[in-house]
Amino acid sequence: MIEDALQPNGAGSDPEPFRAELLPDSAHEGNGERPGSGSAGPVNDTGTTTLGIATDDGVVIATDTRASMGGRLVTNKDVQKVEQIHPTAALTLVGSVGGAQSLIRTLRSEASLYETRRGAPLDIPALATFAGNLARAGPYRAVHPVLGGVDDEGSHVYSIDPGGGVMADEYVVTGSGTQLAYGTLESEYDAGLSIEEARQLAARSVESAIERDTGSGNGVYLAEVTADGVEIEGHRAFDELV
Numbered sequence: 001m002i003e004d005a006l007q008p009n010g011a012g013s014d015p016e017p018f019r020a021e022l023l024p025d026s027a028h029e030g031n032g033e034r035p036g037s038g039s040a041g042p043v044n045d046t047g048t049t050t051l052g053i054a055t056d057d058g059v060v061i062a063t064d065t066r067a068s069m070g071g072r073l074v075t076n077k078d079v080q081k082v083e084q085i086h087p088t089a090a091l092t093l094v095g096s097v098g099g100a101q102s103l104i105r106t107l108r109s110e111a112s113l114y115e116t117r118r119g120a121p122l123d124i125p126a127l128a129t130f131a132g133n134l135a136r137a138g139p140y141r142a143v144h145p146v147l148g149g150v151d152d153e154g155s156h157v158y159s160i161d162p163g164g165g166v167m168a169d170e171y172v173v174t175g176s177g178t179q180l181a182y183g184t185l186e187s188e189y190d191a192g193l194s195i196e197e198a199r200q201l202a203a204r205s206v207e208s209a210i211e212r213d214t215g216s217g218n219g220v221y222l223a224e225v226t227a228d229g230v231e232i233e234g235h236r237a238f239d240e241l242v
Contacts, residue, residue: 010086046213047071049206050092051176051185052082052148052157054170057195058146058226060129061157062202063092064177064209064216065234071176077190084230087121089149089224094174099140106138107131123216124149128158128166150227177209177216184208188235195224203241 052065063081068074081093085107093100110130114122122130128147135143147158159165159172171189173181184205193201199222206220219236235241 008138022137027209037093045222047213047217048081048207049181049213050094051173051181051202051205052092052146052147052171053185053189053193053198053202054155055119055195055198056155056159057191058150059150059157059184060195060198060202060222060227061090061146061223062199062206063221064206065219065221067097067194069214071215074217078234080232080234081122082221082222082223082232084108084202084223084232085126085147086124086149087227088151088227088229089096089124089127089147090225090230091147092174092233094145095140095143099143100145101139101147101155103131103134103140105207106134121151123153124151124156124167128160128168131158132164132166133209135160135162146172146174148223150225157226173205175216177206177210177213180209180212181205183211195226199224200241203235203238207238237240 047068048064052061054058056240058242061082065078065080065081067076068072076212082090083093083104085091085104092108093104096109110128111122114221127149131147134140145160147160149156157172159167159169159174169190173184173185180241186202187202203220209216219234220238221232223232
């Protein structure tokens, strides 16, 4: 499957409207309407903050920990929205719970299968291309995750958009807290950041989003990705991080 999927993204049908939050599947009826809304069409719901920063030593990924229903009701305060998908790569969970979890499981299994068949891990640009193809063609309900990883070529961070677009950058942010997080991130980012400095900046950026974005909140999960692997830890308080 992965060998077939690692092709440049082609033209496809228009993606459904972006829902940025980790949204329980039950929050929407089958036709995309909010239950009881009486509206005739998809609902644009937002709510989360996920980001990635590439450094010479590795990648830092950070997310808030809030799950909400329609951006109005907090359904969980301690959601881990970043998961390891590859020996040296991680992906944030954005979108409906079922769609995000399905994307994670598929990427994990295909990366593992590739390594078993080829005897070497899949490189990160190819993994990002595969993730983009899945986001475009699969039943993943308008995900917009951040993928970060390390391979022989160095550190990589990608934004995977709902239409399957794969954009590489030194740092990326997705979710309803994007503008708020970027305000902190862009004012303090430096190409020479150490991975520890990137951790602190990532935490400050998520904290900035949490201050004003109602869809983001309650804490932060940080993933540190290096050539040695992926370490993920959650924090309720920001004092020890920033």
